Amino acid sequence: MTTSLPMLQVALDNQCLADALTSTRLVHEHIDVIEVGTILCVAEGVSAVRNLKALYPEKIILADAKIADAGSILSKMCFDAGADWTTVICCADINTVKSAIKEAKNKEGGDVQIELTGYWTWEQAEAWREAGIEQVVYHRSRDAQAAGVAWGESDINTVRKLSDMGFKVTVTGGLAMEDLHLFRGIPIHVFIAGRSIRDAQCPATAAAQFKQTIAELWG
Numbered sequence: 001m002t003t004s005l006p007m008l009q010v011a012l013d014n015q016c017l018a019d020a021l022t023s024t025r026l027v028h029e030h031i032d033v034i035e036v037g038t039i040l041c042v043a044e045g046v047s048a049v050r051n052l053k054a055l056y057p058e059k060i061i062l063a064d065a066k067i068a069d070a071g072s073i074l075s076k077m078c079f080d081a082g083a084d085w086t087t088v089i090c091c092a093d094i095n096t097v098k099s100a101i102k103e104a105k106n107k108e109g110g111d112v113q114i115e116l117t118g119y120w121t122w123e124q125a126e127a128w129r130e131a132g133i134e135q136v137v138y139h140r141s142r143d144a145q146a147a148g149v150a151w152g153e154s155d156i157n158t159v160r161k162l163s164d165m166g167f168k169v170t171v172t173g174g175l176a177m178e179d180l181h182l183f184r185g186i187p188i189h190v191f192i193a194g195r196s197i198r199d200a201q202c203p204a205t206a207a208a209q210f211k212q213t214i215a216e217l218w219g
């Protein structure tokens, strides 16, 4: 599903499939993209992807595998299990990126996102564009957030520059509803919220409020 408004993705970083299915059941009607989070991928493997795609075939399913090597084998495993999109980590060799893109092209709607967690350079960003990458995920890491790293002006400038380069930019990393306005004026492709939705007292209300705030700020 593509709209001019940023889409909303729920990150399922649950530690077992049963929990992930409960979270999804509560929020799916407000969500555009369902992410099988890295934590769930490690806990359950691609069977989590397979189950979620079977239950929600109309949703975009993202396998957040954060692939660092073996791009062809790992991305194919994700796509074959039903993922529409998967992620390659920014430190991966450009040949890993190219291998994953090649697999994505074998699947209708298949795509690869570069996960910008940690160190990367603008030179790499040019190389990703040249390799055919359209999507990047700008990510404040969970551990950086836990150590007190807050969203700042340099994050906003980087997101804007990535968008100006032609990337469809997803933003994530401990996002709260109150953070969304920081990115106003930038054509964000997807906002990801995990804990802010899953751990809310009422996850469905939290997801609906994210959607409403996105519509108010980008509508």
Ligand code: 5RP
Binding pocket: 011, 012, 013, 035, 037, 038, 064, 142, 172, 173, 174, 175, 192, 193, 194, 195, 196
């Ligand atoms: C962790 C991730 C998470 O899926 C992402 O950060 C969103 O989760 P949260 O909103 O809970 O931070 O990729 O590596």
